[in-house]
Amino acid sequence: MRKADLSTQCVHAGEARQKDAGSITTPVYTAATFTFESTDDLLRFVNGEEQREEYGRYGNPNEKSVEAKIAALERCEEAIVYGSGMAAIVGLLMTKLSSGDEIVFFDQCYHRSREFCAKHLARFGVVTRQVKTGDFEAMEAAINENTKMLVSESPTNPHLSVIDLERFAAVGKANEVETLIDATLATPYNLNPTEYGVDYVLHSATKYLGGHNDLIAGVICGSKEQLESVRKMRGILGNINSPHNMYLLERGLKTFELRMQRQNENGLRLAQFLEAHPRVERVYYPGLESHPSHAIAKAQMKGFGGLITFTIRDADWKQTANIVDAARIPRIAPSLGGVESLIEQPLVMSYFHCTPEERERFGISDNMIRMSCGIENTEDLIADLEQALTA
Numbered sequence: 001m002r003k004a005d006l007s008t009q010c011v012h013a014g015e016a017r018q019k020d021a022g023s024i025t026t027p028v029y030t031a032a033t034f035t036f037e038s039t040d041d042l043l044r045f046v047n048g049e050e051q052r053e054e055y056g057r058y059g060n061p062n063e064k065s066v067e068a069k070i071a072a073l074e075r076c077e078e079a080i081v082y083g084s085g086m087a088a089i090v091g092l093l094m095t096k097l098s099s100g101d102e103i104v105f106f107d108q109c110y111h112r113s114r115e116f117c118a119k120h121l122a123r124f125g126v127v128t129r130q131v132k133t134g135d136f137e138a139m140e141a142a143i144n145e146n147t148k149m150l151v152s153e154s155p156t157n158p159h160l161s162v163i164d165l166e167r168f169a170a171v172g173k174a175n176e177v178e179t180l181i182d183a184t185l186a187t188p189y190n191l192n193p194t195e196y197g198v199d200y201v202l203h204s205a206t207k208y209l210g211g212h213n214d215l216i217a218g219v220i221c222g223s224k225e226q227l228e229s230v231r232k233m234r235g236i237l238g239n240i241n242s243p244h245n246m247y248l249l250e251r252g253l254k255t256f257e258l259r260m261q262r263q264n265e266n267g268l269r270l271a272q273f274l275e276a277h278p279r280v281e282r283v284y285y286p287g288l289e290s291h292p293s294h295a296i297a298k299a300q301m302k303g304f305g306g307l308i309t310f311t312i313r314d315a316d317w318k319q320t321a322n323i324v325d326a327a328r329i330p331r332i333a334p335s336l337g338g339v340e341s342l343i344e345q346p347l348v349m350s351y352f353h354c355t356p357e358e359r360e361r362f363g364i365s366d367n368m369i370r371m372s373c374g375i376e377n378t379e380d381l382i383a384d385l386e387q388a389l390t391a
């Protein structure tokens with residue numbers, strides 16, 4: 001029989017064909033605890049003869065079916081869902097790292113991930129070494145006998161740099177260090193990092209996986225063996241999801257392939273439009289030949305996603321803000337990946353309290369705009385940006 005392709009998996013993977021009461025959708029199991037019929041029944045569970053639910057903090061059926069679906073999409077043995085993308089990062093790193101260990105990561109990354117490592121893991125004696133994104137020599141030089149994990153995003157936010165994952169995984173393997181890729185911006189539609197030998201894949205499911213700007217969740221994917229301790233630790237940390245939230249995520253995932261096709265298309269078309277526009281100084285989008293990561297992105301990714309960063313020619317922060325304010329379709333908000341297009345000025349949204357030196361170091365300029373393309377009509381979005389740029 002033909003192996004199910006992505007859209008079929010989005011709709012069906014992880015779900016029992018016949019569910020309780022013949023329900024076509026997964027019922028929402030609002031249970032904090034799960035009952036045993038008798039002591040014999042309990043003993044079968046305790047002895048490991050039967051796999052089933054026990055207590056809500058260790059998992060629930062809604063979570064299990066979403067995990068199985070995401071594992072299928074990411075082509076991994078195992079997926080563990082968390083209460084947020086940050087909870088997933090914290091859950092993995094708190095499981096895998098101990099006092100005296102070190103991690104090395106590429107410096108373009110989600111600012112809260114950086115903050116957690118540099119500020120909070122440090123309190124537990126874990127050393128974080130940051131090296132320039134894509135500089136593999138610097139990464140190798142930063143590795144020593146205490147190094148336990150190499151961390152990167154791909155593509156990165158907001159510069160959309162794409163990492164050569166074959167090389168990244170090879171550096172890890174050669175040094176016997178595990179590797180983690182935050183592939184939130186890529187999604188399993190555009191990229192499956194474990195196919196290149198990466199150990200762990202992380203997603204903020206808040207973004208493209210949920211896809212509707214209506215839930216917060218995160219997920220870590222990898223092998224059963226490497227994630228066994230991570231799942232146990234989640235049961236202790238308790239950074240889990242409610243069954244209702246998991247129902248929403250499962251529903252969002254049904255249309256994942258369709259949404260990604262439109263968001264990839266909107267991303268590329270808008271990036272091309274912006275690059276040709278006289279008011280635009282520079283566009284960061286890995287699908288454009290002008291992007292430094294274009295060659296590796298083209299070789300590694302099926303599409304380039306819906307996130308675009310661009311700068312406005314000869315504009316100060318206020319003139320840039322005026323363009324953001326003139327856009328009528330995209331809404332001003334943080335986040336990305338949902339069906340509604342979102343627009344923001346990184347200077348104001350995420351880096352307002354940084355010093356000018358820090359912003360310079362993170363590559364955030366006053367005239368920078370980040371747009372997350374939703375699934376709206378492509379021509380409508382182009383016309384709207386045109387009027388905003390010339391208003």
Ligand SMILES: *Cc1c(COP(=O)(O)O)cnc(C)c1O
Pocket residue numbers: 084085086087110153157182184185204205206207216217218
């Ligand atoms: C949003 C985001 C996160 C954090 O995820 P939450 O679900 O908001 O906790 C981590 N990494 C990247 C790349 C993100 O975009």
